[in-house]
Amino acid sequence: LKDRAGITRSYTADGLGNLGNSAAIIKFTPGTKDFTLVRNFEVTPDVTPTTAQAPTAAISQVRPSQLKGALQTIFNGLAIGCIYALLALGFVLVYEATGVVNFAAGQFVVIGAFLGISMIAGLGAVVPGTLLALVAMIGLGVLFFFVVYRPLQQSPVVTVIVGTIAVGIIVQNIGQMIWGPLPQRLPSPFGVAPMSLGGVVVSAHILAVIAITLIVVTSLYVLLYRTVIGARMRAVAQDAEAAKLMGINVAGIYALTWALAGGLAGLGGLLMGPVWFVDSSMGDALALKSFAATIIGGFGSVPGAILGGLIVGLAESLGAAYVSSTYKDALVFLLMVGFLVARPQGLFGEFRGDRG
Amino acid sequence: MSVQSKQLIWLGAAALALTAAGFFLEGYSLRLLNLALLNVITVIGLNLAFGYCGIIHLGQAAFVGIGAYVTALATVKLGWPMALSIPAAMIAAGVFALIVSVPLIRLKGHYLALATVGVNVILELIAKNWVEVTNGYNGVTGIPRLTDLIPGMAPEKAFLPMVGFAALLVVWIALRLRHSHLGRAMIAVRDDETAALTIGIDAGRVKVIAFMLSAVMGSLSGTLYAHYTGFISPSDFAVSQSILFLMMLVVGGEAAILGAILGAIALTFLPELLRDLAAGYVAAGGNEKDIIARLLKDGYLVFYGLITLIVLMALPKGLAGLVQHLRNRAALR
Numbered sequence: 001l002k003d004r005a006g007i008t009r010s011y012t013a014d015g016l017g018n019l020g021n022s023a024a025i026i027k028f029t030p031g032t033k034d035f036t037l038v039r040n041f042e043v044t045p046d047v048t049p050t051t052a053q054a055p056t057a058a059i060s061q062v063r064p065s066q067l068k069g070a071l072q073t074i075f076n077g078l079a080i081g082c083i084y085a086l087l088a089l090g091f092v093l094v095y096e097a098t099g100v101v102n103f104a105a106g107q108f109v110v111i112g113a114f115l116g117i118s119m120i121a122g123l124g125a126v127v128p129g130t131l132l133a134l135v136a137m138i139g140l141g142v143l144f145f146f147v148v149y150r151p152l153q154q155s156p157v158v159t160v161i162v163g164t165i166a167v168g169i170i171v172q173n174i175g176q177m178i179w180g181p182l183p184q185r186l187p188s189p190f191g192v193a194p195m196s197l198g199g200v201v202v203s204a205h206i207l208a209v210i211a212i213t214l215i216v217v218t219s220l221y222v223l224l225y226r227t228v229i230g231a232r233m234r235a236v237a238q239d240a241e242a243a244k245l246m247g248i249n250v251a252g253i254y255a256l257t258w259a260l261a262g263g264l265a266g267l268g269g270l271l272m273g274p275v276w277f278v279d280s281s282m283g284d285a286l287a288l289k290s291f292a293a294t295i296i297g298g299f300g301s302v303p304g305a306i307l308g309g310l311i312v313g314l315a316e317s318l319g320a321a322y323v324s325s326t327y328k329d330a331l332v333f334l335l336m337v338g339f340l341v342a343r344p345q346g347l348f349g350e351f352r353g354d355r356g
Numbered sequence: 357m358s359v360q361s362k363q364l365i366w367l368g369a370a371a372l373a374l375t376a377a378g379f380f381l382e383g384y385s386l387r388l389l390n391l392a393l394l395n396v397i398t399v400i401g402l403n404l405a406f407g408y409c410g411i412i413h414l415g416q417a418a419f420v421g422i423g424a425y426v427t428a429l430a431t432v433k434l435g436w437p438m439a440l441s442i443p444a445a446m447i448a449a450g451v452f453a454l455i456v457s458v459p460l461i462r463l464k465g466h467y468l469a470l471a472t473v474g475v476n477v478i479l480e481l482i483a484k485n486w487v488e489v490t491n492g493y494n495g496v497t498g499i500p501r502l503t504d505l506i507p508g509m510a511p512e513k514a515f516l517p518m519v520g521f522a523a524l525l526v527v528w529i530a531l532r533l534r535h536s537h538l539g540r541a542m543i544a545v546r547d548d549e550t551a552a553l554t555i556g557i558d559a560g561r562v563k564v565i566a567f568m569l570s571a572v573m574g575s576l577s578g579t580l581y582a583h584y585t586g587f588i589s590p591s592d593f594a595v596s597q598s599i600l601f602l603m604m605l606v607v608g609g610e611a612a613i614l615g616a617i618l619g620a621i622a623l624t625f626l627p628e629l630l631r632d633l634a635a636g637y638v639a640a641g642g643n644e645k646d647i648i649a650r651l652l653k654d655g656y657l658v659f660y661g662l663i664t665l666i667v668l669m670a671l672p673k674g675l676a677g678l679v680q681h682l683r684n685r686a687a688l689r
Contacts, residue, residue: 101466151669157465158412160605163668165599170661177650177658284595288477290666291470328484333474341459 031142038230068112068199073321074314079206081313082213083272087290088297088305089220096237096300097257098149100160102210104168105265106287111171112137112269113278114179116186126189134266141262145255168283176280209271215304216267220260233257285329292336298346307347311335359511363531367524374520380512385628386512388436390584393516393523394577399446399604399616400530401573406602407611408539409566410546412465415472416601418479421593422449422579425483430494430589433489438500442579445625451475453568461563466683476595483590502583515584522580530613533569542566543611605662609674626663627656 054338087105094102102311115136125160152163190208194201224230235243236253289312297308312332319331377389398420405411423445430441460471483490500519503511533539544552545559552559582588608619634652638644667674
């Protein structure tokens with residue numbers, strides 16, 4: 001699509017489009033390719049994050065009224081749900097292996113996207129830049145293991161939780177100093193041009209998000225259940241002491257787990273950046289939604305993480321379309337608190353007395 | 357000398373120190389001291405839930421917010437006098453804490469932590485979006501100020517004795533609680549809930565009471581804050597604020613009243629100290645725009661995080677533990 005200045009823009013199907021430093025809100029007529037421009041605005045450095053986020057509220061007026069609108073909403077929910085599922089998988093891996101919940105994970109996602117922006121700009125090429133950022137995030141995961149987790153390993157759970165929160169604050173604020181507080185967009189290696197698929201507007205990037213999630217989930221499953229390394233990881237998760245006695249390099253397995261968690265968070269950020277805005281203050285909200293996904297699916301369950309992620313994505317997207325866009329996050333957390341109260345083990349998690 | 361009279365002597369000394377501060381400090385430093393004392397009230401409340409009872413509470417700002425918003429609505433929209441708005445705020449927070457504690461208290465560890473975050477996020481969203489009642493992002497202005505009761509005095513100076521009195525009162529209550537049946541029951545529940553249950557402690561009830569007391573103290577801080585600044589907005593009560601309260605407690609030393617006080621004061625003054633350091637760095641020939649100057653000037657949250665990490669790793673009992681250690685060494689000499 002071209003805007004008034006003749007610049008080609010990409011539009012996500014939910015009506016928020018952006019390119020470089022400009023963005024627009026458009027209203028699609030459900031079922032057709034017709035659209036009206038609701039608002040066109042520049043994201044300039046003097047725009048504070050709150051004003052830049054304000055347009056989200058305007059989307060609430062775009063209420064799909066027909067079946068195809070509903071399909072579009074469901075599709076959008078599944079797409080963002082894939083990102084939450086990837087993050088939730090990171091939580092599950094770390095939780096299973098170490099019993100720790102990483103409260104800094106949301107900031108890792110944001111840093112992953114920001115590293116992507118810088119490395120793509122630095123290398124001048126999208127694919128190598130994205131891959132390099134991914135490698136850097138794996139490195140950050142390992143660094144986190146050695147600098148933060150290892151010194152606190154013997155401490156009570158509370159201490160480790162506070163430790164990850166502290167790291168989250170450090171990472172978020174350093175990120176904000178380097179990349180600024182404004183929402184940013186990342187180039188996509190797949191392209192974000194919209195196309196119509198049975199009346200639903202999609203882009204190559206969003207299809208790639210879904211495909212990559214499927215690939216990552218399958219490979220993780222194979223890694224965990226079909227390889228020796230996976231068997232070792234599961235052994236460490238069950239009983240680290242016994243695993244050590246069997247000659248398993250427990251520290252190495254922990255490092256690998258944190259590397260995978262860093263990589264998954266980075267991947268989440270890199271996949272999210274091209275379609276949804278990324279800014280330095282969104283880490284907490286992201287982490288919370290992925291936590292919600294993990295709780296709904298069941299802590300420590302791989303299929304639970306995937307299903308939980310998709311449910312959160314759907315709840316958010318359907319909630320915004322049919323209930324209230326301002327309270328879509330509240331809906332997700334209410335769902336989470338409801339699960340915590342009624343079914344603390346989640347959909348797939350096994351019941352454990354110490355959980356609730 | 358009995359423990360009680362020792363405590364009273366310390367409280368008296370603290371009251372004298374605050375009076376002296378009122379005479380010698382001016383303007384901005386005095387304002388910071390007032391805010392630090394408000395934070396002391398909040399963090400001592402948090403200490404009851406987190407330090408004593410072991411409830412990982414990442415939503416204390418929500419209760420400070422309830423205190424502030426109930427105050428604002430009662431005075432600005434309903435025209436209630438301050439004598440009613442302050443107790444109303446505390447009662448509202450206590451009742452709300454009781455309601456949410458019914459489902460929450462059953463949870464443990466990070467499940468509880470997440471649920472408290474969830475509560476805080478939902479309240480924050482309501483404060484931001486229920487515009488007819490809360491004025492949304494703009495917040496509420498024109499809340500009557502306590503300091504107007506003493507006309508002709510600088511508001512910072514007039515507020516100090518009020519918040520000082522409230523803080524000392526809260527400290528006294530916390531001290532009394534520490535060695536009471538209830539206080540010991542809280543610590544027993546934290547250390548081993550099953551063991552506490554077997555000796556006849558109603559762990560659920562103890563946790564609900566700790567959570568409620570923590571909320572009421574938070575709301576006292578919130579209502580005083582609203583009556584001090586005359587203006588409140590949702591960002592003052594966000595999850596990030598709850599995290600700051602938790603950091604104050606951890607840095608000061610959890611489960612220690614002295615720790616809550618030291619942590620709240622130290623972290624309230626830290627940004628100012630860093631700003632002075634930044635000015636000194638620039639004066640000594642440092643570049644105003646380089647990373648060190650920017651970090652000192654705007655990056656105080658980075659230092660909060662770093663200090664918290666260092667305390668967790670090197671000083672598990674926080675500043676209060678350090679004070680205790682130094683006192684023990686002095687006693688040995």
